[in-house]
Amino acid sequence: MRQTIIALVTGTLFGAGLALSDMINPARVIAFLDLFGNWDPALAFVMGGAIIPMAVAYLISRRLRAPILHTQFHIPENRIVDRQLITGAAIFGAGWGLAGYCPGPAIAGLVFGNWQPVVFVAAMLAGMWLHRLTSDM
Amino acid sequence: MSTLAPLDPLTALAGGLLIGLSAAVLLLFSGRIAGISGMVARAVGIADSGTPRLQALAFVVGLPIGAWLLSASLRQPEVIVTSSIPILVTAGVLVGFGTRMGNGCTSGHGVCGVSRLSPRSLAATATFMFAGFAIVALARFMVGG
Incomplete structure (x- = not known):
């Protein structure tokens, strides 16, 4: 229960950060990716601020035996860069550059009254489902 | 068509700090990585493992709540989307498929993974950034913008 509340609070905080930094605006994201146009550095500041x-x-977590509300940390330990990772990231990046949406901003952007993120999120879920179907084969 | 007003770098930095604080609190309290593509897949039942489903759903539902609260109180965004339906659908399918195949997106790899210098996340982030730059450049030269 307390972990669910933390999830809701952190999700809300994350969404607020995306809105404050204007990452919910696809034009802002595309302006960062547009090296040959009127380049907008905002996304770099957002990434820097988040990191x-x-x-x-x-660093703190490495000194703790367990998180405050749970028995263990779930941090991915796989360090192997494989073809699947790179291909997946390239496919994701192509879609990201095409419309200026990645998953977080698209979902956070559902509340601004425009229809485009609705279409994008529906297609994104279809893409996730397609991956599941094809990886089971 | 409206044009994009510049964003104060300090505002962008402050937004980034909120995002990082969110990921930090989630890690230190629940031990989880704030990877949104994974949480979404988990919330809708496409992924079978990872963050418990109810927690993933709570996090995903929080995103629009937070975006709405911030824009209602601080700054109403001027959202500009120029993509047509076919572009939105293509982009959405690519993002959904690619984030599952590559185990993450801008949040899980770009913010959380880069913060802990994970080799996989550094490689994934460099790759999706490069692909994003390349697609936008390609679109620019094809449309002749």
Whole structure:
């Protein structure tokens, strides 16, 4: 129960951060990716700002035996860079550059009254489902 | 068509700090990585393992709540989306498929993984950034913008 509340609070905080930094705006994201146009550095500041507290939290977590509300840390231990990782990331990046949406901003952006994120999120779920279907084969 | 107003770098940095704080609290309290593509897949039942389903759902539901609260209180965003339906659908399918295949997106790899210098996340982030730059450049030169 307390972990579910933490999840809701952190999800809300994450969504607020995406809105404050204007990452919910696909035009802002595309302007960062547009190296040959009117380049907008905002996304780099957002990434930099996000990495600072998370890096500190990670260093703290390494000194803790367990998180505050749970019995263990669930941190991925796989360190092998394989073809699947790179292909998946390239496919994701292509879709990201195409419309300027990645999963978080698209979902956070559902509340601004425009229809585009609804279409994007529906297609994204279809893509996830397609991956599950094809990886089971 | 409206044009994009510049964003104050300090505002972008502050938004980033909120995102990082969110990921930090989730890690230190629940021991979980704030990877949104994974949480979404888990919340809708596409992924079978990872964050418990109710927690994943709570996190995902929090995203629009937080975005709405912030824009209602601080700054109403001027959201500009120029993509057509076929582009949105193609982009969505690619993002959904690619994030599952590559085990993460801008949050799980880009923020959380880079913060702990995970080799997989550093490689994934470099790759999706490069792909994003390449697609936007390609679109620019094909449309002739």
